[in-house]
Amino acid sequence: MTTHDETPASYRYTSELAGDIERRWQDRWDAEGTFEAPNPTGDLAVDGADGQPLGDKYFIMDMFPYPSGAGLHVGHPLGYIATDVVGRYRRMQGDNVLHSLGYDAFGLPAEIHAVQTGEHPRTNTLANIANMRRQLRRLGLAHDPRRSFATIDPDFVRWTQWIFIQIFESWYDDEQQRARPISELRAEYESGARTAPDGAGWADLEPLERRLLIDSRRLAYVDESPVNWCPGLGTVLANEEVTADGRSERGNFPVFTRNLRQWKMRITAYSDRLIDDLERVDWPESVKNMQRNWIGRSHGARVRFQVEAASTSFDVFTTRPDTLFGATYAVLAPEHELVPALVTDAWPAGTPRSWTNGLETPAEAVAAYRAVAAAKTDLERQENKDKTGVFTGSYATNPVNGEQVPVFIADYVLTGYGTGAIMAVPGGDQRDFEFAEAYGLPIVHTVQPPEGHEGAYVGDGPAVNSAQTGEGATLDVNGLNIAEAKEAVVAWLEAHGAGEGTTTYRLRDWLFSRQRYWGEPFPIVYDESDQPIAVPDHLLPVELPEVPDYSPKTYEPDDADSTPEPPLARADDWVHVTLDLGDGPRPYRRETNTMPNWAGSSWYELRYTDPHNPDAVTDPANERYWLGPKTPGGTGGVDLYVGGVEHAVLHLLYARFWHKVLFDLGHVSSEEPFHRLFNQGYIQAYAFVDERGVYVEASQVEERDGGFWYDGRPVTREYGKMGKSLKNVVTPDEMYEAYGADTFRVYEMSMGPLDVSRPWETRAVVGAQRFLQRVWRLLVDEHTGESLIDDAELDVATLHALHTTIDGVRGDMENLRFNTAVAKLIELTNHLTKVGVSSRAAVEPLVLMLAPLAPHLAEELWSRLGHDDSLTHAPFPVADPAHLTSASVTCVVQVLGKVRGKIEVSPDISDDDLTALALAEPNVVKTIDGREVRKVIVKAPKLVSIVV
């Protein structure tokens, strides 16, 4: 960097001076507790001010970071700067602003580091947090430091575990559509108001049966079912953590479906509310859509198909009950539990050879097909879209027309969705059509396809071939459109006991256990009957034991038959524990799985509101003040939540679920955790590869002659994430050093709209620095350091420039358009520089408007303007409407829509006067060229449009 010793302007706003100013103000803000936000009650309430109004609240949150050992790059702070600008602006509007930053500190990288080094993950994580705090403090973020925490803090873990127990001790009442305490369910069983699904009364059940009955209803439950097992990571994963091609999102290892006993959360109970309440929050439409998509609600019908020969029946799910007359066969998933019952002893006479796969009996054919299907991974199943299947030998009855339709098994029907069985309508479904073609099955259209249409027709149209015939016919939907026909068929099915309208969801229950060390232990022990019991409150938090080895047992990534083995299982002394849970000291076994990374982030918004409360997650008064609904019927929640879109269906869905459980149980007054969500874009960066395809250090690449060069050799430019592997990292520390934090903040905010990703360009940062230097020069003499401020009155043009800027910047601030706010402030600064105005009446509002964006410089100039206090709570300037109109405006004169002349006019000129002036403008006269003026559109004073 340049040295400034010889520069004549020794009071210039250089990076050194900026650094001095910034550090000084950061220390002062800390010392004075400038950004501490008072609570209504508890340890953060203002002494002696209990019950005093605190003013309007504004609660801002960033998606909290994982404290990575690599430190920050310039992309990370983008959202933090934006929320900081909002927070500072709201404080100048008089709001009580809650803004802090915690750390999401459990997680895989720390565990991997621990496995490699033997160092406890806590040690490394705490060091990373300290480093990140240092980097962020230098940015000058207006956070309340008293409210920061990390999810690994024992005090935080205690409440994560407490919430887990609340969920464990609840069940979902479908009638009341809310979670209720498990004690109320037990009471209903005991009183006889409710019986077991098989009709058994409470008194008929053995104690263990009672427990199993209760346990089966809990919102957090242990269940043996197919889960995503990832041998490469040595742990199971939630559906949300598995990519579309069947690999782990983390590490990209293959994932296999295995039946394992694991913890789950009954998030599916909340499917409807999670979808419906999206209408009530202020979120980007794209994220709402992703959540709707993920939950995948579809309305349709369940239809019963009888199999007389086997004296049984199966249900299919369809979204198109209107096409039932076109169902010419049925398909079960290969894994469907009814398959063995449907397999006949021999092929029915006349069975086509293609239906048997060439095998002698249905039993052989089905067994062979099931074996092949089971051996396939999910990925293989997905990749092979050719329709295959085999006939079971059984026929089922189509309930509407009595037709006997063959029943197949085929792997294009999935076991996990709907009922795992379908009615196949080749006339109206492309997949069924392909299967029917391959197996020579009849194709019946039930919606009239357009002329010349081939294959399955999925569009709307009048129903055809859809009427019962003969005596006692009660169903005829011919001529109805799809919606009408659906309704009529469902009504008929319900009236005849053959099915009913129903809704299914794609969402599965949330797999909640992981075989890892570095996560929250479950507050659960098992008794001698191997059933889970919650650890009592006074024994929380359950802390992680010290273990010799932090690693779970990992396997070859494609070793599908391996079995998860959590590291905690090896801590014998910890696992086996004697507790007195009310009936004397007894031996128990601890749960050895840990919670997934998402646990802490599923409720942390609550802890910011009352971070040290020893008695509750948060005091109800504090929760109500910071998160409660602002208007009756509102959802409540954080006023502004900013983060990346990558959490659209993971964190944001989980957090909504937990929040709703806590709402149902009466612990919070808000129905949603985050009322307004904003997705910031990413800062990406150019990277360069040489002729071998190896990345070279991006900062050393030169651009010349229309190409890029590294060490004298040509390189090609690529674009991607900032990171070590692309050798294109730029750090905030480098920016502080070269330009100062304020310049860095202004540059990041001015690069473009907050929600758009954009490339980092270090050489453009200087533009922000030049801007701040111009502001500085308006107030301070660069050579002497003396003040240049005077008390001169402002001229009309400057008044106009100032007030339109105030007006515009306010609007931009409200709408998070910081890039245009910066542009307006630059314009004002350039105007003042040009006309040589350093009057207090102009520069003081400029400094105040700059304060949210470049707070250190603004504070420094504010004090040079003679103010002793921080400008944190100084009022943001208000535009005077009298100065928003200027003395004259440029009127554009168009002829046939093209601009042909401009005239300076008074803003309150009359239409007639303006028309006359426009028609007299020389170039307009020339363009009209004597033609007849047919029409004149006047939008005084800005525009006249002449039609000839």
Next chain:
RNA sequence: GCCGAGUUGGCGGAAUGGUAGACGCGACGGUCUCAAAAACCGUUGUCCGAAAGGGCGUGCGGGUUCGAGUCCCGCACUCGGCACCA
């Protein structure tokens, strides 16, 4: 395939249906300097023109309108999500 977002100078981007390209970077020219850097001033969509002025321009093709980057219809491409979900 379905859903969502997008496509504007050399680059990042700005534009309540009303002067397209604010603001910034870069580039070019200048001031200062022995010189360079920094800083400052000016020019900068493109083509024709000495200038005045004019032609063409917001992914492509249509449409509505006195007037379209903006509204409507169709298409292409890019990015994100979902996907044999019945």
